[in-house]
Structure formats: C-alpha cells, structure tokens
Amino acid sequence: MTDAAISVSGLDHFFGEGEARKQALFEVNLEVARGSLTILMGPSGSGKTTLLTLMGCLRAVQAGSIRLLDRELSSSDESxxxxxxxxxxxxxQAHNLHDSLTARQNVMMGLQVHGRGDPTRQALAVDHxxxxxxxxxxxxxxxxxxxxxxxQRVAIARALVSNPDIIFADEPTAALDAVSGLAAVQLFKDLGRARGTTTVMVTHDPRILDLADRVVTLEDGRIVNSRHAPV
Amino acid sequence: MTAFLTRLFGRLPVGYLQLTHNRGRLLAALAGVAFANVLVFVQLGLAGAMAESVAIPYRLFKPDLLLVSPAESEVLSDAATLPRQRLYQAMVHPDIKGGTSIYMARATWISGRNASSSIQFFGLAPDATPFFQDALAAPLVSLSLPDTALVDTLTRFVDMQSYAKAHPEAPVPFEFQNRQLGAVGTVSIGGGFGGDGVFLVSDQTFFRLFPKRSSATPSHILLALAPGADPTRVAAELARAFPPDTVRIRTVTQATGQEIRHQMTKRPTGLVFAFGVLIGVIVGIVIAYQVLSADVADHVREYATFKAMGFRQRFFVSIILEEAIILAAIGFWPGLAFSHLFYTTLASLTNIPIFMTPERAVAVFFGTIIACSVSGLLAMRKLAAAEPAELF
Known part of the structure; x- marks a missing residue:
C-alpha cells in the first residue's frame, strides 16, 4: 500500500468524436496523499470537474493512468x-436528495449501498x-x-455515513453559511486525521483555502500550479 | 407500512416511498390500472359467460356418446339433421345400452305486445329419462301430455313469474305460433348469446310445433354405453360401421369443449372478446408505463446519484418492479370490485351466466402484476439518462 490515495500520471481526456473532438485534460500528473484535504481550483472549463469525475470512477480513463486506492483504473471495466x-x-453542488425520502432515509441509502446490515447499528450511525x-x-x-x-448537510452526511476512503466534493459549502461551511470542511479535516479519509474538493470559496493541505490550480486542462500548505 | 416493507426487502422501500409521495399521481395510476382491470374482466367475463352458456344445454345430457351430422357439427343448436337409422345401426353394437333422438329448432315467441323472444326448442322422448340429468326425470315424464312444455325461467324479455308455479296438475297456458301450450314445469337454462331461452317439449309436441320436421331426421342422437365400456373405442368402432363421413361421434364432454373452442376462435363474438382482453392488457401496460416512466424521468438526478454511490443495475430494477407490483397489487382490488358489480348488473339485466370465478380473479391478479412489471422494465430504458458523471 502506497502513501498516495490517488496517483494520476499522463492523463489525457477527450470529449466528442471526429472534428468535434475536444481535449479537456493534457498530460495531468497528480499525487494525492492519504488523509489529506486537496482543493482543485480553476476557471470554468479548466478541466477540474473532468479530473474529479475521472478520479471518482464516474468516467472511464481514455489515456494515461489513475491509481485509486492501489487499484489501476485505466483498464477497469464498469463493474x-x-x-x-x-x-x-x-x-x-446540487444536493440531489431523494424528495420522497426523509433526511434519515436519504442518509441511510449511503449505508444500504453496501447491502443488508444490522438495522439498529445502521440507524445509530445515521443519527450520529x-x-x-x-x-x-x-x-x-x-x-x-x-x-x-x-x-446540503444531509448530502454531506450521506457521503460520510459509510466512512468512505475518499470524499469527492463539488462546491460543498456553496449553500452553507460561513460557520456551517467551515464546520463541514473542518469535519473533513478531522476525518483525515482520525481515519485517514482523503478529501478532494472543487471550490471557489476563499474562506476554506487556509484549511487545505494542498491547492491545485488547473487552466485549459493543465495543472498550472500546485502548492502545499506550509507545515 | 414502510417498516414492514423495509423488513421484507432488506432495504428502504424506495419505490413505495416514491409512489406514495405524489398522491395525485398515485391515485391516477391506480385508477388507470383498475380501469384496465375492468376492461380485461369484462371481456373475460363475457367470454366465460359464452363458454358457460354453451356448456349449460350439454349438461342436460348424461355424458355418453353424441352423434351428429358432420355437415354442421360444431354448434349444438345449429346441427344439421342426420338419419334416425344411425340410432338403430348403433344399437347393434354390443356395448351400446340404449339410445334416443333429440330434435332441435328455434322459433320466435311473441309473448305480448312488443315482446318477442327467440326460443330454442328441444324435442325429447318423455320416456328417455336415463339419458338426461336426474333433475329432469320427473318433469320429462310430465311432457307425455300433448302440447305441454317445460319453460325456461331465465327467458329474456318475458315476465316468467307467472310460470313459476307451473305444474302437471295445473299447467300455465300460453300461446306459441297459434298453438295453445301448457307449461307443466320449469327449467333454468338461459338463452346465452344465441337466443333468449330454452323450452323442452316431447318429440310429439315438437313435430306439431314444427310440422316440417320429421321423426326420421333428428338433430342429435344420444347413446348410453354399457357399464365399463370405453367411449373412445366404441366411438371408433361405430365410425367404422357407419358409411364414411356420415356421422360425427364424440363424447358429450368432447362436443362441449369443441363447441366452446369454435365459439371462441371461429365466431366473431369470441374473437371480439379475445381482442377486448388484448386491448385491456395493452391499455394497462401503457398506463403503468406512463406512470413509471414519468416517475423515472422525475428522479433522473436522484437515480444518477444512486449510480454514483455504487448502486448496481439490479437495485434500480428492484425499485421499478417494486413500484410496478405495488401499482398492480393495489389497483387490482377496485378493478375487481367494479367488475363484480358489472357482472351482477349484467347478469340481472340479461340472464347470461356471467359471474366472477376465483380462477379468473387469480389469473387477472397475476396477469396485472406481469403487465405492470413489463411496463416497469420498459420504463427502465429511461434510466439510461441517469448519468452520474453529469452530476458534477
């Protein structure tokens, strides 16, 4: 097991076909340490969301390599x-809660994806x-x-309830007030320290930049800046 | 209910919660499923009534062999005549215990001003009681009196109340085709889809009513077999004994089944009922599909979120099928209730033997579940629009 939760090397990605084919990522290389909080920044269209979806296994890797939790994704199938x-x-960013499920039930779905469990323990975890x-x-x-x-806090709870190894978040604090936003990001930090949970977050919120272990800036599909927080 | 379904499925009943969240849509969907159920029940009920009305006259006979002319042999009441000589030829066979001729004709009974009914007449030998159901034994004997009849209490367009007390000692007089007849008893047969009622008369009265008919040419010949005789073997041996293609020989059970099949597959009414069932099923599938596909379309982002979380296709299939089965299972009951009401009303208005059978109710229930499940699986195609990568 390496110290990197995510290791990206030589990653290219394209959208469209034929003459409409457009390259969104160019030779992206990135290592994200376990337990760290990494913020992706960049203007609209810079490729940060594409990078997030590729690292989050929501798209297939076309060219280059992504190792996620020691598994190579470049040759992975949908399963x-x-x-x-x-x-x-x-x-x-949009919470995408199920409108017919209560807050508790929405969060419970985060546990039920793993199959049947002890209902009492699941309920306690959700309430907690x-x-x-x-x-x-x-x-x-x-x-x-x-x-x-x-x-938005229910959506955060749904993501956290199953103790994920990595959290991918898109503007998670956009709908939160300053106090709640900071508290949420602080929770990600705490999880990183306590459980080694890695967080990769796209945000434009300057209030939370200081909490990041690393800030990566993309422009035109390339990483143009990557700075670690001062130790 | 949520807790019960959670225990049943081992997961949150997302489909149930989705359906019940939008009450208006749920009610519309249930009304649609119930409507489709009523359509199917009505057609199946009418088809069942037709089969039952076909079978009822055959039940007058005890189930041995029935001989009929092959020219028009499918429908009991439409049978062409055959020579009575066949009866005597058959009696030579050692396994034939006895036989009798049946004469049939249809005529219109003008029972009052603007009241006419199409009556199917059966002319029977009054002493042939062993060939007919036991309940007819005593009434048949009373037909020995000339110009008497057993009248059908289920005859349409006639108030049969006045015939209820008909008795050999006190016949109820009525006029038929300028002849004065006396009702000496009643039967409950019904005219079904081919007529309005059935009257039983003696063969002699039959020939007076229908002077063009001859005792030498009955409509059917009934044969009683010796105990233990195999009807199939005897029928085959008789067929070889008769001139080729002059007689069709079947058991009464075979004849009943063949006429029902003929009515259902060759006659327009049977085909209309079959198409009615098909249309009901299609309407049900379309309604359930509309509801389920609209539900999927309304929740595409939520489904995409579930996909992002790692739920597999079988989870989505289970949700849609859960919704489909709930729609079917709940929508069935009002459909059943309305159909039962329809059957009762139609039976009282027309005297056709239409009634709900447990077999039909169970078949429609499972058919509804299958139809709604098919709709759900069709609606699954909309799930392809749930693309988790588009959520960011």
Missing part, C-alpha cells in the same frame, strides 16, 4: 468502477452523523421542508 465507487463519498452535522432535530424531515443549507 470495477462501481465497486470502487462504494469506497468513495460524493458531495454534489446527522446530529454531528447539526440536524438532530430534522431527522424525519423531507427535503422539501429543509433549508438549502440543511439539505
């Missing part, structure tokens, strides 16, 4: 990518993570009855 995704947590995110009073609320920030 392996699904298996790998079960070890990851995703937080989307929701309470940790300040939603202890909203367990049985439907998304329609939650504020935008509360919905």
């Amino acid at each position: 392996l990518r699904i298996d790998m995704r079960r070890r990851l947590g995703f937080i989307f 993570v929701l309470q940790r995110l300040g939603l202890g009073e909203r367990l049985d609320y439907l998304p329609a009855n939650l504020s935008g920030g509360q919905k």
Whole structure:
C-alpha cells in the first residue's frame, strides 16, 4: 500500500468524436496523499470537474493512468468502477436528495449501498452523523421542508455515513453559511486525521483555502500550479 | 407500512416511498390500472359467460356418446339433421345400452305486445329419462301430455313469474305460433348469446310445433354405453360401421369443449372478446408505463446519484418492479370490485351466466402484476439518462 490515495500520471481526456473532438485534460500528473484535504481550483472549463469525475470512477480513463486506492483504473471495466465507487463519498453542488425520502432515509441509502446490515447499528450511525452535522432535530424531515443549507448537510452526511476512503466534493459549502461551511470542511479535516479519509474538493470559496493541505490550480486542462500548505 | 416493507426487502422501500409521495399521481395510476382491470374482466367475463352458456344445454345430457351430422357439427343448436337409422345401426353394437333422438329448432315467441323472444326448442322422448340429468326425470315424464312444455325461467324479455308455479296438475297456458301450450314445469337454462331461452317439449309436441320436421331426421342422437365400456373405442368402432363421413361421434364432454373452442376462435363474438382482453392488457401496460416512466424521468438526478454511490443495475430494477407490483397489487382490488358489480348488473339485466370465478380473479391478479412489471422494465430504458458523471 502506497502513501498516495490517488496517483494520476499522463492523463489525457477527450470529449466528442471526429472534428468535434475536444481535449479537456493534457498530460495531468497528480499525487494525492492519504488523509489529506486537496482543493482543485480553476476557471470554468479548466478541466477540474473532468479530473474529479475521472478520479471518482464516474468516467472511464481514455489515456494515461489513475491509481485509486492501489487499484489501476485505466483498464477497469464498469463493474470495477462501481465497486470502487462504494469506497468513495460524493458531495454534489446540487444536493440531489431523494424528495420522497426523509433526511434519515436519504442518509441511510449511503449505508444500504453496501447491502443488508444490522438495522439498529445502521440507524445509530445515521443519527450520529446527522446530529454531528447539526440536524438532530430534522431527522424525519423531507427535503422539501429543509433549508438549502440543511439539505446540503444531509448530502454531506450521506457521503460520510459509510466512512468512505475518499470524499469527492463539488462546491460543498456553496449553500452553507460561513460557520456551517467551515464546520463541514473542518469535519473533513478531522476525518483525515482520525481515519485517514482523503478529501478532494472543487471550490471557489476563499474562506476554506487556509484549511487545505494542498491547492491545485488547473487552466485549459493543465495543472498550472500546485502548492502545499506550509507545515 | 414502510417498516414492514423495509423488513421484507432488506432495504428502504424506495419505490413505495416514491409512489406514495405524489398522491395525485398515485391515485391516477391506480385508477388507470383498475380501469384496465375492468376492461380485461369484462371481456373475460363475457367470454366465460359464452363458454358457460354453451356448456349449460350439454349438461342436460348424461355424458355418453353424441352423434351428429358432420355437415354442421360444431354448434349444438345449429346441427344439421342426420338419419334416425344411425340410432338403430348403433344399437347393434354390443356395448351400446340404449339410445334416443333429440330434435332441435328455434322459433320466435311473441309473448305480448312488443315482446318477442327467440326460443330454442328441444324435442325429447318423455320416456328417455336415463339419458338426461336426474333433475329432469320427473318433469320429462310430465311432457307425455300433448302440447305441454317445460319453460325456461331465465327467458329474456318475458315476465316468467307467472310460470313459476307451473305444474302437471295445473299447467300455465300460453300461446306459441297459434298453438295453445301448457307449461307443466320449469327449467333454468338461459338463452346465452344465441337466443333468449330454452323450452323442452316431447318429440310429439315438437313435430306439431314444427310440422316440417320429421321423426326420421333428428338433430342429435344420444347413446348410453354399457357399464365399463370405453367411449373412445366404441366411438371408433361405430365410425367404422357407419358409411364414411356420415356421422360425427364424440363424447358429450368432447362436443362441449369443441363447441366452446369454435365459439371462441371461429365466431366473431369470441374473437371480439379475445381482442377486448388484448386491448385491456395493452391499455394497462401503457398506463403503468406512463406512470413509471414519468416517475423515472422525475428522479433522473436522484437515480444518477444512486449510480454514483455504487448502486448496481439490479437495485434500480428492484425499485421499478417494486413500484410496478405495488401499482398492480393495489389497483387490482377496485378493478375487481367494479367488475363484480358489472357482472351482477349484467347478469340481472340479461340472464347470461356471467359471474366472477376465483380462477379468473387469480389469473387477472397475476396477469396485472406481469403487465405492470413489463411496463416497469420498459420504463427502465429511461434510466439510461441517469448519468452520474453529469452530476458534477
């Protein structure tokens, strides 16, 4: 087992076919250490979301290599990518909560992807993570009855409840106020220290840059800057 | 219910929660499934009533061999005549215990002003009681009196109340084709789809009512076999004894089954019922598909999120099938209730033997589940639009 949770080398990616074919990533090389909090930055169209989806096993690797949790993705099939995704947590900018499931049920789905478990222990885990995110009073609320920030915290809880090895997040603090946003990112940091959970996050939120272990900037499909936080 | 289904499936009942979340859509879907069920039940009920009305007259006979002219042999009431000589030829066979002729004709009974009914007449020998169902034994004997009849209490377009007390000692008079007849008893047969009622008369009364008919040319010949005789073997031996292609010999059970098949597959009414069932099934599939595909389309982002989380295709199949089965299982009951009401109303208005059978209810229930499941599997195609990479 290496110290890198994610190791990207010589990664190219293209969209479209024929004359419409467009290259989105050029020779990207990146190592993400286990337990670290890495922030991807860059203007719109810079390739950060494409890189995030490739590392998150949501797209097939076309050229180059990605090793994720010591598994090579470049020759992986859909079945392996699904298996790998079960070890990851995703937080989307739009919360994508299921409108007919309560907060508790939405978070429970994060556990049920792993199959049948002890219902009592699962319920305790769900309630614990929701309470940790300040939603202890909203367990049985439907998304329609939650504020935008509360919905986003439910989505964060859904990603965290199964103790993923890596969290991929897209603007997870966009819908949160300053205090809640910082608390959420601090939670990712704490998980990194306590469990070695790695977090890769796309954000434009300057309030949380100081918490990152590393900030990677992409432009036009290339990494143009990569700086580690001062020790 | 959520807790029960969670225990049953070993996971959250996402399909159930999705369906019940949008009550308006759920009610519309259930109404649609129930409507499709009613369509299917109505057609199956009518088809069943046709089969039952075909079978009822045959049940007058005890199940031995039935001889009929091969010219028009499929429908009991449409049979061409055959020579009575065949009866005597058959009696020579050592396994034939006895035989009798049956004469059939249809005529219109004008029972009052603007009231007419198409009546199927059976002319029977009053002393041939062993060939007919036991309940007919005593009434048949009373037909020995000239110009008497056993009238059908289920005859349409006639108030048969006044005939209810008909008795050999106190016949109820009525006029038929300018002849004065007396009802000396009743039967409950019904006209089915081919007529309005059935009257039983003696062969002698039959010839007075239908003077063009001759005792030498019955419509059918019934043969009773000796105990232990094999009907198939005897039928084959008789067929060899008769001139080729002059007689069709079947057991009463075979004749009943063949007429039902003929009515269902060769006659327009049977085909109409079959198409009606098909249309009901298609309507049900389309309605369930519309509901389920709209539900998938409304939740594409949520499904894409589940895909991103690592749920496999079988999870999505199970959700859609869960919704389909719930729709089918709940929508079936109002459909069953409305259909039962329809059967009862139609039976009382027309006297056709239409009624709900447990077999039909169970078949439609499972058919509904299969149809809704097919809809669900078709709706699964919409899931292809749930692309997790597009969520970022």
